[in-house]
Amino acid sequence: MNRADDVYDVREWANPGEQGLYYFFVSEGKREIIKVVQYEYVRQFRNRPLFNLGFGDYDYENDRVTDNETSDNNDHYRVFNTVLQTIPRLFEQFKDGVIVVRGSDSSPSFITKCRNTCKRRCDDSKCKKAHRRIGIYSTFLNKHFEQLNLEYSFYGLDGLEDCSATEPYEKGKNYRGVIIEKRLN
Template identity: 45%
Template sequence: MANLSDAYKTQEIKLPIGYKLMFTSEGPDNIIKAVQYTYVRKFEGRNVYNLGFGDYDPQFDHIIDQAKSNNGDAYKVFRTVLSTIPPFFENFPEAIIMVQGSDSRTDFAEKCRETCIRRCTKVCRKFNQRITLYRNYVEKNFQVLGLHYWFLGGFLRENRSLTTELYIPGRLYDAILFFRK
C-alpha cells in the first residue's frame, strides 16, 4: 500500500460476522469514525466483506456512510481507512474486500437534490464520487498494489446483482473487489 504512516490510530473490534475499527477525526470537531468490514456472501469459495466507512453514531451503534464531516482532515481520514486493509487481511487472509460508494445507490441523486446547495439539473455531481475516489487510488497505485493483490471490477445490474471481470485500469466500475495474492 502507499505511505500510510500519517493515519489516525485505530481501535480494533472483532465482530461475529466481520470486523470494525474506530478512530477519531481531529479538526474543528472531534468526530468518531468507523470502518466496518461486513460479510456479504461467498464468491469463488471465499468470503466477501463489504468495506463500509463513515461517522459513527454510538447511540444506535450505526455508521452513517453518507455523512460529510468537512473536518479538514480528509486525506488523513482516507489514509486511515486504507491503513485498516492490511490488518483485516491478517485476520481474514482468504477474504475478498468489496468497495462501493454509498453515493452510488440508485436513489442517491434524488435524495441529494432534497438538501444539496448545488442544484444540479440533469446529473448529480456528487453521484459516484466515493467509488471514483477509490478507483483513482487503485489506478494511481495499480502497479505497486498489483504486486500484493488481485483486483476485480464489478458492474451492478438492474436486479442489484454484481457481474465481475479482471480489473482493467481506466474502466468505470460500480464496485472494486480485491484479495491477497
C-alpha cells in the same frame, strides 16, 4: 496500501457471533469525530468470504454508521490513509477474504434523493454528486495499480448488487465497485 506515517491510531473490534471487523478512530480537526471502518460479511465469492467495506461517522447514541456527513475537519488525506491501512489488517484476520468497495452515493436511492433536494438541477442522465466515493478509491487504485497489483488482484463491478458480474480491473474505466483479493501464493 497507504502512507503509514500519516494515519490515525485505530482500535479493532470484532463482534462475537458475527463474521466481520470494525476499526474505530478519531478524526481531529474543528471537532473530534469517531469514525469507523466496517467490514461486514456479505456472502461467499468464488468460495471465499466476501466482506463489504463500509466507512463513516459512528453514531454512538444509535450504534450505527452514517456515511452522509461531511466533517470538514481538513484531515481527509489522513482519514483516507487510515481507511486504507485497515485493508491489510482484514486480510491478516481472514487470509482467504475478499473485499468489495462500493459507494453508497452510487445507489439509485441516493440519486433519487439527491434529485429531490439538490440545488444543482442535474439533467436526468447524470447526477453530479453520484459516484464520488468509489471515484476516490478508483483514483488511488489507478495511481498505484502496478505496485498494488503485485500483492492484490482487483476486479471491476458495473452494478452495485450482483458481485458476480466482474471483470479484471482496467485502469481508467469507471466502475460502480471494486473487488479486492489478496493473492494467495
